[in-house]
Amino acid sequence: MAFTGLLAHVGPTVALDHGGTLRDVSIHNPEGIADPVTDDEKYIAFALHTLGGKPLAETRHASLSIVSTSFNTGFTMGTGDSLSAYKPPTGTEAGEAPVLVARVAATAQSPALDGMRYTLIDWHMNEIGSGVVADGALAIPSDQPMFCVELSR
Numbered sequence: 001m002a003f004t005g006l007l008a009h010v011g012p013t014v015a016l017d018h019g020g021t022l023r024d025v026s027i028h029n030p031e032g033i034a035d036p037v038t039d040d041e042k043y044i045a046f047a048l049h050t051l052g053g054k055p056l057a058e059t060r061h062a063s064l065s066i067v068s069t070s071f072n073t074g075f076t077m078g079t080g081d082s083l084s085a086y087k088p089p090t091g092t093e094a095g096e097a098p099v100l101v102a103r104v105a106a107t108a109q110s111p112a113l114d115g116m117r118y119t120l121i122d123w124h125m126n127e128i129g130s131g132v133v134a135d136g137a138l139a140i141p142s143d144q145p146m147f148c149v150e151l152s153r
Contacts, residue, residue: 111136
């Protein structure tokens with residue numbers, strides 16, 4: 001199950017396989033991000049996949065990721081007609097660390113998720129939270145530097 005694109009163009013809820021949904025999506029842009037994600041676009045990349053080839057309701061392990069965009073602090077896109085990977089447009093500034101990440105909050109809903117244990121993983125692959133999915137709804141927070149969610153039963 002995956003969706004990548006402008007959520008604002010398809011509506012507030014994305015239908016997933018087997019009766020699931022992705023809903024309540026909000027994107028939180030950090031102060032100073034070069035190109036904030038706006039409500040009239042809501043660009044996201046979402047994936048929920050099983051490990052081992054079994055359907056979600058039968059798998060013992062799955063993974064979920066939902067991200068939007070990021071830029072180096074101070075990044076600016078220049079102007080000009082160069083689209084070459086070897087020569088960015090005039091005035092482009094690469095910026096520097098730290099990377100500013102537009103974090104995504106959402107709820108993944110599926111009866112198959114009910115009772116699964118989840119572990120929130122950050123960009124350095126460290127565990128930053130865990131729990132058990134209740135009522136088939138996994139709320140993904142935007143107040144933590146979450147990169148992916150590992151699911152198991």
